[in-house]
Each structure stands twice: as structure tokens, then as C-alpha cells.
Amino acid sequence: MRDRHLFKTRLRRTVLFTALSVGALVMLFPFAWTVITSISPGSGLGTPDLIPEEPGFDAYRTLMDTLPFWRIMVNSIWIAVASTLLQLITSSMAAYAFARLQFPGRNALFVVYLATLMVPMQVLVVPLFIQMRTLNLVDTYAALIAPSIASAFGVFLLRQAVAQVPKELDEAAIIDGAGHLRIFTLVVLPLIRPALATFAILAFMSSWNSFLWPLVIIRSPEFMTLPLGLSTLHGQFTTAWDVVMAGSVVSIIPIAVLYLAAQKYVIQGVARSGLK
């Protein structure tokens, strides 16, 4: 009886483990194939071998000759970092105002913030483009960053966190003579660190991966971000898949490294943002 039970659990475990392994293989194989293709010279003419016979890095050399790839990588990094930092600052301040300050029209203003949350980027693309053209900002960093200085989503997410900080802590600080700026920086911010981390990760990911806006506003290679650079590269090398895959490998590496380093927080952050 006990033996049969044990056998059944063990069998179930094995089946589960096998199924998951197959699933993981499906998830990881495209990444592996990307790497394999990138080191198989002349891919596109034939299907590369699973283990390349004469692996080479020609594709990477072509890539670097065609596009200012380092520049594009640095652009992507600094734009993602800048917009993440800006959004953290602007959103946390607004979150504090909505959670802690009393002022007339507070609820109405919050509804305005929420409304902007529901407007898809596609609706804004045409007038934003015209706005940037009028301001003479087409093809500049300023235009790339402008729409992501503030985030209504961030305000919403962080307001919940600020609301959970006990008010008694503020009051104690007020008795000690602190103003709102000091309560905000010294009491509230340290206590909402988990929410800040979650939001930072989501903001970074969305900036790093954004495509439609850069596609519309950027023309010159020196202002391109990775997704845009890659799509241009694909336009130039329609059949040289080794070069296109080399570009993909180079652009996956930074985000993959970041993800593996912060895996626990990334997954937690996404899970947490989905529960609210």
C-alpha cells in the first residue's frame, strides 16, 4: 500500500519534471538557435548545423561596421536609466502628494492621472510627432525621453505604497520639526523601497523594449535605440541571418544579464503589480 503510494508520487514527479523540461527546451531553444546562427557564417543560404562546422565571428564584425552598435547600446542604456530615474522621482513625489497632502480638487486630479493611463500610445503618436516637429526636436534624445518623464502608472502604484506607511511616523517627524520634503525623503521613501524597486524594474523594461515611439521620432543611427537599430539592420540584411542574429545576441545580453541578476525581484515585481 505505502509502496504503491510512493510509486505514484514518484511517477507523477517524473512526468511533471519531463513535461517541464520539454517546456523549458521550447522556451530556450530559440535563444540557442540565435547564438548558433550568429556564429555560422553565411546563414541564410542554408540551414545552419546544430554544431557549426566552422564557427566564426564575421557576422559580429559586419554588424559593427554597419551600425554604430556601441553607440546604440549606450543610447539604450542611458535612455532607459534616465527615464527610469525621472519616473521614480516624479511618480513618488506625486504619490506622496495624493496620499498625504490635503488640497481642493485632489480626487478630480487623481482621476485625470488615471485617465491618461488608459490612453494607448497609438492615439498619441500623431500629435506627439507634430509637437516634436514644431519644437524642432525630431531626431534628438529630448524627443525620445520626453513622453517618459512622468508615469501615471507609477503614481498609481506608488500611491498605494505610500498609503500603507503608518501616519504616526509622519506625525512623529512633524513634532521633531520636519517639513513635508524631509518627511518624504527621510521617512516615506525608505519605507516604500520594495514598491520603488518593482516600479523601477517595470519602467526600465518598458523603456528598453519600446519600439513604436523611437521608430516614429528617430532617423539617424546615432540616436537609435537597440530595437530600432535591429529593425533597421533587418531591413538592410534581409537574407544575411547571421548578421541579424548577431545583432539580436548583442541586444539580448544586457537585459538577460540584468534579469538573471535581479530575477527574484523582477518576477516578484511583475507578480505584485498584477495583484493590485
Added chain:
Amino acid sequence: MSAPTTEAERIHTAAAGPPRRRRTRLRKAGVVVLFLAPSFVPLAMFTLAPMIGSLWVALHDWNLISPMRWVGADNFRELATDSNTWRAFGNTLYYIAGYLPLVFAGGLTAALALNTALRGRNVFRAAFFLPVVTSWVVVALVWKWLLNPSNGVVNHMLGLIGIDGPGWWTDPTWAMPSVILASAWKDVGFVMVILLAGLQAIPAEYYDAARVDGASAWQRFRHVTLPLLSPSSFFVVVISMINGFQVFDQVFVMTGGGPAGSTEVVVQQIYDLTFRYGRAGDASALSWLLFAVILVVTVIQVRIQRRWVTYA
């Protein structure tokens, strides 16, 4: 505050009365402005103003260069009678109809499997989630290569077992399934994580109680897991639906809307109208139409959630 009791206090309050109150009120307003301006000014400039601008453009005939010409609701009327609009919405619905069941079934299976105490759980989670952090452009390019009709690895492997693979994204019949496949592969990890969080929030006592009552594994799944997972499922369905209506990056890279318009989704249409045909007015009208559809669908979903979502 209590009323001033001593003479000295009364004099002090009276003397400092109106001007000081005004000054504190000013200072209070200053604090509010200080905290809100950093987010409100950019939002007003780069979200609110373009929102209004977009509605304004939608009411005009405009090619981005010559002066705008007021046409009122004509653009909307024109869109309603244009077969391209219907095709774009039809293709978008086709995308959602294929993508949503696939990504949900995959995510749920993975979440259930990973919710058991299992060796290497974190490795599996990492593997399933890696595509989520990868950009759409990379995913679309990689899948375009995997599904390359002549020398992609998928058709190569199908060939090994004697199947003649289709033209995938070059074939109007298979182009949309190709896009759906790539999209589901990318997002399955996202769904898994949301559902996993939902599963882990279910108290173990519920399962213990069901077991005591003699419920089988299937009955426990049917009567405990499914209802208690419904809030997370609802979230996943709503978000996936909204994202589905806004599908663009993968279509733009994999097919550009082709072949023969078979993957021309709404956002691709908005992009083409603006930047290929210079019809900014029509594009803005279509954007608002899309926004309206998303809003209506989301409201309907929130309405009918009562019928199937159980909050513990």
C-alpha cells in the same frame, strides 16, 4: 484648536491672524505644487495635450504638410465604410482569438506544474520568463528566422519527419498563425507568473478541508483552485485583451502587415495611414476608434466578471 484662554494668547493670535494664515495657506499651496508639478507638467505636455490634439486632428483632413482642413466627423464616417478598417479590426480579433487561449492554457499549465515542490523550480521559472524581458523586436526577428520558409529550422525539422512545412509568414494563410505563435511564446511566462502568484495566495487550509471531505484531485482543482484563481485569471484576460488590441511591434517586424494584408492589424493600419499615405486625420480617427473599442470591451469584461470571478 481650543480658544485662546489668556489675554496674552488672545492678543498674539489676533495680531498674527489674517496675514499669517494667508502665508501658511500660500506655503501649503507651494508644497502641493512642489510635489505635483514634476509629474503633472510632463503629463500635461506629453499626454493630455496630445490627447486633445489627436481629437483635433481626427476632425480634419491633413497630410502632415499642407494646412489642416476641417471635415468634422467625415473621417469617422469614411473609416466606417472603408473595407480596410473592417479588415484591420477583423485581423486584430483573429490575433486575439488565437493568442489568448494559447497563452492562457500554456501559462496555467506551467503555473500549476511549478506550484508543486519540485527540484529546479527556479531554473524553470527563469527559462519561462526570459522571453518576457526580451524586446518584441528581437523576439519577432528570431521567430521570423525560425519560421523562415526555405531554410528556417522549424521547416527543416518538419522535413526530417516527412512533413512539408508551410511558407509561414510568406503565406497569407499562415502569416497570422506565425505572429500568434511568436507572441504566445513571448508572453506565456508573464501569464505563468501572475497565475503562480494567484495560486500561492490560496490558503492551504482550503485544500486540507476539501481533502477531509474526501474531494478527489480533480474536484479540488475544480472547486478550490479554479474559483480562487479567478481574480488573477480575470487580470490576465483583461490585460492580454488590451495588449492584443494594441499588437504592433511583432507584426511590423515579421510581416509589415502583409502578405496581401493578411496581418494588417489596427495599429499597423494607423502607422501606414500616417507615415506611408500621409493621412494623419484618418489615422487619428482610427486611433480614437481603437481606444473606444478597447474601452467598451474592458467595461463589458468588468461587468461580466461578477458571473465568474470569485473573491475570497
